[in-house]
Amino acid sequence: MNVTKRTRLLRILALTSLLSLTFSAYGASMKNPDIKLNPNPRMRYEITATVKGAPGAFEAIGGHVDYKVMNPACVPLTPYNGATVEPKKALPVVYERTGDGVYKGVVYVDHVQDEDYFGLGVCHWSIVGATADFHHGQVNFSPAIYLKDILAGTEVVRYFSLHSYENVSHDSIDVGAPSKSAYNEPERTFTITLKAAEKLQ
Numbered sequence: 001m002n003v004t005k006r007t008r009l010l011r012i013l014a015l016t017s018l019l020s021l022t023f024s025a026y027g028a029s030m031k032n033p034d035i036k037l038n039p040n041p042r043m044r045y046e047i048t049a050t051v052k053g054a055p056g057a058f059e060a061i062g063g064h065v066d067y068k069v070m071n072p073a074c075v076p077l078t079p080y081n082g083a084t085v086e087p088k089k090a091l092p093v094v095y096e097r098t099g100d101g102v103y104k105g106v107v108y109v110d111h112v113q114d115e116d117y118f119g120l121g122v123c124h125w126s127i128v129g130a131t132a133d134f135h136h137g138q139v140n141f142s143p144a145i146y147l148k149d150i151l152a153g154t155e156v157v158r159y160f161s162l163h164s165y166e167n168v169s170h171d172s173i174d175v176g177a178p179s180k181s182a183y184n185e186p187e188r189t190f191t192i193t194l195k196a197a198e199k200l201q
């Protein structure tokens with residue numbers, strides 16, 4: 001091997017080694033933390049889901065609430081692009097039928113524990129949004145309500161096509177539309193309305 005090739009090979013090996021060490025260091029800091037739940041959450045909200053005009057029943061009703069770290073400075077950089085990816089966590093929401101087409105579930109804004117998960121300061125968690133999942137056949141009718149509307153008690157109405165309810169042989173998630181005018185047959189729609197209200201402990 002001549003000197004030029006040997007020098008080039010040593011440079012490649014050195015660069016490979018450096019990149020390996022760098023990614024290894026980043027990887028160590030980016031291990032998924034053991035995200036903890038708040039043992040004493042206080043910000044309790046009851047979500048009411050009201051179905052109107054659906055042509056039939058739903059086989060299962062459930063939901064989930066998504067949480068996210070709100071201050072990215074507490075999270076280390078990712079190894080490849082140098083950006084931060086805020087950790088997320090989803091928790092189930094249990095909805096109970098309380099009336100004709102009416103279902104209620106409880107979420108906590110402060111359900112995930114604020115903590116120093118990465119050694120870069122306390123990570124502060126909050127709700128991103130919550131869904132109510134109405135399953136019929138292989139279709140999940142899944143309206144969502146987001147933090148701003150949860151805190152404000154704003155009513156969120158989503159419209160769904162009767163065609164979607166009648167054709168449920170394919171696995172899909174239908175998030176609906178904010179207006180019936182989004183559909184070719186606006187008169188053939190039903191609604192699912194979500195509204196949150198704070199409930200004191």
